[in-house]
Amino acid sequence: MRFFVPTNIYIENDCVKNHADLLCAIGQRALIVTGQHSAAANGSLNDVTNVLNTGDIPYLIFSEVEENPSTDTVEKATEIAHKFNADFIIGIGGGSAIDAAKAVALLLVNPDINADEIHNAPSHPRNHAPVVAVPTTCGTGSEVTPVSIITNHKINLKKSIPHVIFPDLALVDGKYLVSAQKRLIVNTAVDALAHMVESILNVKSNLLNRMCPEYGLKLWGESKYALLLDYDCENSNKNDAIDTTNTTPIDACLYEKLMLTSTIAGMSIAQTSTAVPHGMSYDLTLHAGIPHGPAVGYFLAAYVEVCAKFVPQDVEKILSLLGLKDIEEFGEMLRKLIGTCTVTREMRNQFAAAMKENHSKLDLVPGKITPEDIDYIYEKSLVVE
Numbered sequence: 001m002r003f004f005v006p007t008n009i010y011i012e013n014d015c016v017k018n019h020a021d022l023l024c025a026i027g028q029r030a031l032i033v034t035g036q037h038s039a040a041a042n043g044s045l046n047d048v049t050n051v052l053n054t055g056d057i058p059y060l061i062f063s064e065v066e067e068n069p070s071t072d073t074v075e076k077a078t079e080i081a082h083k084f085n086a087d088f089i090i091g092i093g094g095g096s097a098i099d100a101a102k103a104v105a106l107l108l109v110n111p112d113i114n115a116d117e118i119h120n121a122p123s124h125p126r127n128h129a130p131v132v133a134v135p136t137t138c139g140t141g142s143e144v145t146p147v148s149i150i151t152n153h154k155i156n157l158k159k160s161i162p163h164v165i166f167p168d169l170a171l172v173d174g175k176y177l178v179s180a181q182k183r184l185i186v187n188t189a190v191d192a193l194a195h196m197v198e199s200i201l202n203v204k205s206n207l208l209n210r211m212c213p214e215y216g217l218k219l220w221g222e223s224k225y226a227l228l229l230d231y232d233c234e235n236s237n238k239n240d241a242i243d244t245t246n247t248t249p250i251d252a253c254l255y256e257k258l259m260l261t262s263t264i265a266g267m268s269i270a271q272t273s274t275a276v277p278h279g280m281s282y283d284l285t286l287h288a289g290i291p292h293g294p295a296v297g298y299f300l301a302a303y304v305e306v307c308a309k310f311v312p313q314d315v316e317k318i319l320s321l322l323g324l325k326d327i328e329e330f331g332e333m334l335r336k337l338i339g340t341c342t343v344t345r346e347m348r349n350q351f352a353a354a355m356k357e358n359h360s361k362l363d364l365v366p367g368k369i370t371p372e373d374i375d376y377i378y379e380k381s382l383v384v385e
Contacts (some may be wrong), residue, residue: 005267007133007144008169011260015173016047016134019074022169023048024055026130027088030161031081031100032061034092039063042176044092044136045301060084062342065093068285068292070098071152075115078107088130091167094188095140095149095292098133102148102165105129107158118150118161126163133167136176138258139188139293141195141266143170147273151286158286166270172263174256186227186337189258192265193220194296198275199268201307201316202364209271216264226254226324228336272364277303279361280377283351284341294338302380310367342383352378 010019030052032045039045044062062077081089081104089108091101093229105128109111113126133143142148146164151157177185196213199205281295290298305327308315315327324330343351355361355378356371 001206003208003271005144005270006166009144009263011168011172011256011263012171013035013175013256014045014047015171016051019169019171019356020051020055023051023090023132023171024057026132026168027086028057029084029086030057030059030088030090030132031077031084031086031104032059032063032092033065033077033104034061034063034097035065035094036063038094038180039092039097040138042136043180044134044173044176048090048092058084059090060086063101065097067096068149068151068158069096069103071115071118071150071154074100074107074118076152077104078115081108086129089144090132090133090134092134092136092355094135094137095191097141097143098135098140098167099129099148099150101126101131101133102142102167103150103365105131106148106161106165108164116152116154119157119159120282120313121162128163128165128363131165131167132169132171134171134173134176137180137188137257138177138185138262139191139265140261141192141264141269143172144263144266144383145270147269156286158282166286170263172259174259177255177258183259184344188262188340189220189223189227189289189293190297190300190334191293192262194215194293194300195209195265195269195274196220196279197300197304197318198277198364199272200312200318201304201366202272202275203366204272204364205314211269212264212271213268213323214317216261216268217318219261219264221322221324222288223254223257223261224257224333247337248330251276274359274361275303275364276355276374276377277370279358280351280355282383283354284343287347288341290341293361294341297334297338298341299377301327302377304330304378305380306369306373307366310365314366340383341381342385345384348378348382348384
């Protein structure tokens with residue numbers, strides 16, 4: 001059995017300020033990689049820049065990271081980092097910003113690799129510049145994983161790059177969720193849920209690494225009623241089933257718990273990798289524009305149902321930790337949170353055909369999953385127009 005997370009992790013209120021000395025010790029000149037608005041709105045960018053200013057660390061802000069960061073964006077940020085002579089990268093935001101920061105850190109010290117080649121398997125392990133991660137959403141756990149998911153629009157590819165890039169320092173503070181819309185909180189929380197479920201229902205699961213997802217699922221189960229508050233999509237079958245303007249607040253005492261759960265979920269997949277639902281989600285995001293959290297969540301209940309044939313005791317454990325009585329209730333909870341997704345029959349068939357060849361995910365299923373099982377998951381999970 002093995003458990004390995006090399007990231008130095010702090011989870012607490014005013015985390016960035018409290019550990020300013022650690023942040024400033026990472027390097028001499030920083031490129032801050034973030035999105036256009038949220039980091040400024042939630043105070044995380046201000047917290048980081050205040051620390052850098054106090055520590056006399058020069059920095060430059062790159063605030064152009066989009067959802068599902070592209071190779072073009074990563075290339076642009078890397079060029080800016082080179083010109084600024086940055087020697088470390090700070091990613092502030094959700095998974096997109098932190099994943100982009102990781103990719104920039106890789107390219108910064110490997111000038112022989114260009115952004116469009118970043119998905120190619122390396123001939124040998126590559127170094128990367130140090131990374132500091134300041135997450136502001138409660139889903140991806142990118143602050144504690146080696147994974148960076150980047151999209152190459154030139155070849156219609158969205159997947160993780162084959163390079164191990166753990167952040168050196170993760171500063172996790174629940175207060176950054178206060179200004180987030182509830183839709184974003186729900187979407188990212190569903191992603192965290194999938195991380196933990198896929199980590200347990202996984203051939204790499206063992207007694208040691210299961211400690212993370214089992215504890216995280218208990219925390220998630222305690223938070224589910226706040227996540228479900230005011231959401232009722234029972235009779236909807238649209239991709240945008242839940243009103244995205246809904247800003248019903250989650251009780252402030254849950255922010256820290258949600259961020260903790262997300263980080264634990266990230267530690268979970270750092271040990272096992274994600275499995276079939278994540279593999280299925282990428283086509284929905286790339287070709288149908290579905291946000292990542294719901295795209296994963298649509299497949300989760302059917303995946304659990306298939307795995308129940310192979311590891312029923314693990315499925316029972318997951319449901320028990322979440323406080324749910326059966327898979328049907330699990331699926332109903334997800335439908336209330338994220339609605340349903342409608343695609344064309346042609347799209348569904350194309351996605352299923354591609355997934356049947358995705359052995360990097362299929363080989364992680366704790367049982368011999370068949371092509372018929374894959375078809376069943378797609379048929380059960382997506383509405384065909």
